[in-house]
Amino acid sequence: MLTSIKSNITYDKKNLDSKKLIQLYKQMLKPRLIEEKMLILLRQGKISKWFSGIGQEAISVGVTMALQKDEYILPMHRNLGVFTSRDIPLHRLFSQWQGKANGFTNGRDRSFHFGTQEYNIIGMISHLGPQLGVADGIALANLLKKNKQVTAVFTGEGGTSEGDFHEALNVASVWQLPVIFCVENNGYGLSTPTNEQYNCKDIADRGKGYGMESFIIDGNNILEVYTKVSKLAESIRKRPRPILIEFKTFRMRGHEEASGTKYVPKKLMDEWAEKDPLSNFEMYLKETNVITDKQIATVRESITEEINEHLQKAHDESPIQPNIEKELGDVYKDFKYEHVEVSGDTAEIRFIDAVSEGLKQSMERHKDLVVMGQDIAEYGGVFKITEGFVEAFGKDRVRNTPICESAIVEVGMGLSIAGMKAVVEMQFADFVSSGFNPIVNYLAKSHYRWGQQADVVVRMPCGAGVAAGPFHSQTNEAWFTKTPGLKVVYPAFPYDAKGLLATAINDPNPVLFFEHKALYRSVKQEVPANYFTLPLGKAALLKEGIDVTIISYGAAVHWALESLEANPDIKAELVDLRTLQPLDTETVFASVRKTGRVIILQEDSLFGGIASDLSAMIMEECFEHLDAPVKRVASLETPIPFISQLENQYLAKARFEEALKELIAY
Ligand SMILES: Cc1ncc(C[n+]2csc(CCOP(=O)(O)OP(=O)(O)O)c2C)c(N)n1
Ligand SMILES: [Mg+2]
Numbered sequence: 001m002l003t004s005i006k007s008n009i010t011y012d013k014k015n016l017d018s019k020k021l022i023q024l025y026k027q028m029l030k031p032r033l034i035e036e037k038m039l040i041l042l043r044q045g046k047i048s049k050w051f052s053g054i055g056q057e058a059i060s061v062g063v064t065m066a067l068q069k070d071e072y073i074l075p076m077h078r079n080l081g082v083f084t085s086r087d088i089p090l091h092r093l094f095s096q097w098q099g100k101a102n103g104f105t106n107g108r109d110r111s112f113h114f115g116t117q118e119y120n121i122i123g124m125i126s127h128l129g130p131q132l133g134v135a136d137g138i139a140l141a142n143l144l145k146k147n148k149q150v151t152a153v154f155t156g157e158g159g160t161s162e163g164d165f166h167e168a169l170n171v172a173s174v175w176q177l178p179v180i181f182c183v184e185n186n187g188y189g190l191s192t193p194t195n196e197q198y199n200c201k202d203i204a205d206r207g208k209g210y211g212m213e214s215f216i217i218d219g220n221n222i223l224e225v226y227t228k229v230s231k232l233a234e235s236i237r238k239r240p241r242p243i244l245i246e247f248k249t250f251r252m253r254g255h256e257e258a259s260g261t262k263y264v265p266k267k268l269m270d271e272w273a274e275k276d277p278l279s280n281f282e283m284y285l286k287e288t289n290v291i292t293d294k295q296i297a298t299v300r301e302s303i304t305e306e307i308n309e310h311l312q313k314a315h316d317e318s319p320i321q322p323n324i325e326k327e328l329g330d331v332y333k334d335f336k337y338e339h340v341e342v343s344g345d346t347a348e349i350r351f352i353d354a355v356s357e358g359l360k361q362s363m364e365r366h367k368d369l370v371v372m373g374q375d376i377a378e379y380g381g382v383f384k385i386t387e388g389f390v391e392a393f394g395k396d397r398v399r400n401t402p403i404c405e406s407a408i409v410e411v412g413m414g415l416s417i418a419g420m421k422a423v424v425e426m427q428f429a430d431f432v433s434s435g436f437n438p439i440v441n442y443l444a445k446s447h448y449r450w451g452q453q454a455d456v457v458v459r460m461p462c463g464a465g466v467a468a469g470p471f472h473s474q475t476n477e478a479w480f481t482k483t484p485g486l487k488v489v490y491p492a493f494p495y496d497a498k499g500l501l502a503t504a505i506n507d508p509n510p511v512l513f514f515e516h517k518a519l520y521r522s523v524k525q526e527v528p529a530n531y532f533t534l535p536l537g538k539a540a541l542l543k544e545g546i547d548v549t550i551i552s553y554g555a556a557v558h559w560a561l562e563s564l565e566a567n568p569d570i571k572a573e574l575v576d577l578r579t580l581q582p583l584d585t586e587t588v589f590a591s592v593r594k595t596g597r598v599i600i601l602q603e604d605s606l607f608g609g610i611a612s613d614l615s616a617m618i619m620e621e622c623f624e625h626l627d628a629p630v631k632r633v634a635s636l637e638t639p640i641p642f643i644s645q646l647e648n649q650y651l652a653k654a655r656f657e658e659a660l661k662e663l664i665a666y
Contacts (some may be wrong), residue, residue: 007283008274011223018290024222025285026299027061028278031080033303034090037311038097042257047097049111053078055220055252058277059184061085062225063152066233072138072417074122074131074153077112078184078251082154086119090307094314105450106330107320114450115417122417125445128155129164130438132181133407136168137414137422139177139242144370144396144420148237152180152229157246158189160203164437167407169210172242174402179242180232184219186251191263207244219247220277250275331484333453335507337535344530352520354494354527355459356385358501359423361531363393366421369505372399372408373425373459382427383461383520405435412456413442416508422456423505429462429514430474443510444485453508457501463516463555463603464635464651469642475554478609480512481580487536488580490514492557494525496578499534506533516555523558537582541591545571548597548664551588551614553577556601559653563660570664580610588614589621596627599663601656606634628666633659 013021035054041047053060060081064073075082083093096103097111104114104123115122122138124131135153142149159165160183172179183203187194200206207214215232218224225247232243250272254260261269285291349357363369371389373381377400380387389398401408405426412422426432432439435458443454464473480486487509491497497515504511542557543564550560550572557576564572573591577584592598598618600611611632618630635652648654 007280007287009218009221009277009280009284011221011281011284012227013223014227016223016227021285021290024061024065024226025281025291026303027065027081027085028057028222028281029299030084030303031057031060032278033300034080034084034307037307039257050257051077051111051255052251052253052257053080055272055276056184056186056249057081058222058225058281059182059219059247059249062222063180063182063229065226066229067150067152070120071149072120072122072135072151074124074135074151075112076124076128076154076156076159076184078156078186079112079154082121083112083119086121088116088119090310091313094311095317098314099320100314100317101320102314102317109449115452116450117417117452123450125442127162127437127441128159129162129168130406130410130442132164132168133171133410133438134414134417134442135179135181136172136175136177136407137411137416138418139172139179139414140175140370140411141415141418141420142178143175143240150178150180150233150236152182152233154182154184156189157183157185157194157203158192158197160206161197164406164410167402167404168410169206169212169242169244170402171404171407171411173210173212175399176241178236178240180229180236181242181244183244183246184249185246186249187268188251188255188264190255190259202246204244204246210244212242212244214244214246216246216248219249220275220280222277222281330451331448332487333447333508335509337503338506338533339535340502340531340533342528342530342532344528346526346528348524349494349527350521351494351497351515351523352383352385354498354525355501355515356387357527357529358498359385360389360392362423362502362505363389363397365531366505368419369421369423370397370399370415371423371425372401372411374401374403374427376400376425381425383517385425385459405431406438409435409438409456409458410442412458413438413446413454416453416455420455421505423459424456425459426461428472429460429476430471432458432460432476432479436479439480439486439510439512440483444483446485447509448485454510455508457504457511457513460512460514461517461520462514463518464640464647465518465555467642467644467647470639473640473647475514475516475603477512477514477580478604481610482608485510486581487511488514489536489578490553490580491578492516492519492554492576494523495527496534496540498527499532500536500578502531502533503536507536514554518555519558536579537584539578539584539587540576541573541587542576543572543574545573546595547571548599548660549573549575549588549591549595550599550601550660551575551577552601553580553610554603556603556652559656560601563657567657567661570660572660577610585617585621588618592618592622593625596625597663597666598626599631599633599660601652602632602634603652604634605637606632607637609634628663631659631663
């Protein structure tokens with residue numbers, strides 16, 4: 001690759017001694033030699049995909065070497081140098097790429113899609129952008145713990161077009177988080193050149209718009225990367241703040257090996273080949289008598305030996321044997337439910353007071369719990385759930401957020417990685433769609449992929465019956481019950497809401513906690529004033545009867561109660577599911593076996609909802625006990641209309657009683 005005998009890059013070693021210079025050289029040489037080997041293995045079909053970082057090593061290595069080992073780095077798919085610079089044994093990386101148990105994901109995710117707390121590296125998910133917000137969360141934890149640590153996160157220039165990038169930079173700036181945002185501008189995002197990706201001169205210019213310092217660094221110059229990032233990191237440790245760095249570099253190979261580089265002009269390739277970060281640095285070290293050809297040969301030989309030895313070790317490792325129990329067992333982090341008995345006085349309170357009280361008492365118990373959401377601090381949230389929280393817990397732990405659901409969910413994930421807990425309030429459950437990606441792809445899959453818990457509760461004020469139209473009325477639990485890795489709680493009463501919220505917060509897994517807005521101020525109950533917990537996965541049998549089983553949850557439970565009150569002759573068994581994931585099928589099946597008739601009432605529209613799956617399960621498990629087909633009653637297959645006469649027509653409530661009578665008469 002090298003065409004000149006003199007270095008094409010101007011180096012300034014500042015006060016770095018020869019030992020450091022040689023260390024930096026070795027750290028760059030290692031990923032290069034690994035990659036050269038990988039390209040051979042790829043051609044031989046021994047590994048699957050490969051995203052080459054050849055030509056970009058100075059950035060991964062320079063940034064990693066500038067950070068302390070206990071500071072978190074969040075690398076991308078071309079950052080092999082981050083992993084090697086943290087001295088991960090190579091055989092573990094090779095096992096990871098071959099999907100073996102000594103890797104980091106038990107064969108569940110490929111390439112660089114993993115994290116390791118042991119090495120303080122938090123890998124990407126395929127969606128690129130989400131980790132930028134996760135870095136914010138880790139940095140927030142560092143800020144709150146006042147431990148003077150920096151977090152570095154990587155993205156390509158293509159990834160900067162994603163909303164996550166803008167949200168993460170904005171939040172980092174508003175909260176003055178100690179993060180270094182590293183943009184590796186390598187000219188292409190897959191086949192897309194920069195002029196089709198963004199319309200500004202330098203990505204670094206965006207820093208100004210977010211109110212943060214930004215810099216452009218020659219990404220092929222290891223000394224510039226290392227010395228400048230070291231200096232900035234040192235400065236951030238003293239004075240926490242975010243900094244944006246654009247590293248100018250070039251992608252010397254295809255997006256991934258199979259896709260080639262046909263669309264890249266040869267002239268560009270040739271120009272950047274002249275600027276190769278490794279060969280130029282090698283030349284410089286020779287010119288300045290820091291290293292000799294003989295020493296270089298020795299270093300190469302020893303790295304090559306290490307690579308071969310570790311490849312053999314990974315090769316000899318036996319393949320993973322599929323085991324269904326193990327796979328299912330790793331989706332959620334084990335959680336030993338601790339029952340806190342009800343004690344002391346009770347008071348008649350509203351649903352909304354119960355949520356507020358439960359949350360407040362959890363804040364008192366968990367000093368590392370942070371609540372975040374729009375307008376939740378001094379304003380107390382749009383439903384006033386967090387009223388008075390700032391006075392009680394301070395603004396560090398009760399955080400108003402900008403309007404950026406994705407970033408805030410990602411921040412929750414980052415807090416969890418740093419050992420803290422988060423509760424995120426969606427202003428309305430409808431707006432969770434703006435934070436959907438990190439919930440279903442990052443939080444939900446993290447434990448299964450690499451054993452990292454996502455200790456985040458997302459509070460979801462949901463539901464219709466309040467004449468609020470299509471975007472303030474949805475009950476979207478089915479979006480989440482579909483996704484393995486999430487827990488979904490949906491109480492119908494104040495008592496349950498308080499006890500279940502406490503447990504949701506204790507549980508280290510991600511929990512979607514649905515709170516029906518129509519119940520907030522309409523339902524009252526005697527609730528213990530002290531802290532107590534209730535287990536997830538246990539339905540409540542609200543009424544016992546012999547005619548029919550009604551299964552429901554949320555506000556629809558109250559519709560069922562109303563119908564039964566109006567029809568005292570119907571002896572129905574009423575099951576309130578309370579949690580949808582885990583689902584208490586035992587209680588459901590026992591009731592169905594007793595009554596032989598079952599009607600499932602849900603507020604959501606019919607297709608693809610909980611009622612459908614329950615119905616199928618009942619059919620599979622209780623068919624011989626059924627005296628009539630399972631009946632599902634749900635809302636219309638339309639968006640939720642605004643005016644009350646249309647909304648009433650839309651809601652399942654309007655059709656429930658008739659369906660119930662039909663079923664009994666069957
Ligand atoms: C949300 C999302 N959209 C599309 C892709 C497919 N994809 C993977 S990498 C990539 C290009 C990324 O370009 P850039 O951020 O510049 O990083 P580079 O590969 O150049 O290092 C694309 C389009 C994806 N992984 N995620
Ligand atoms: Mg790119």
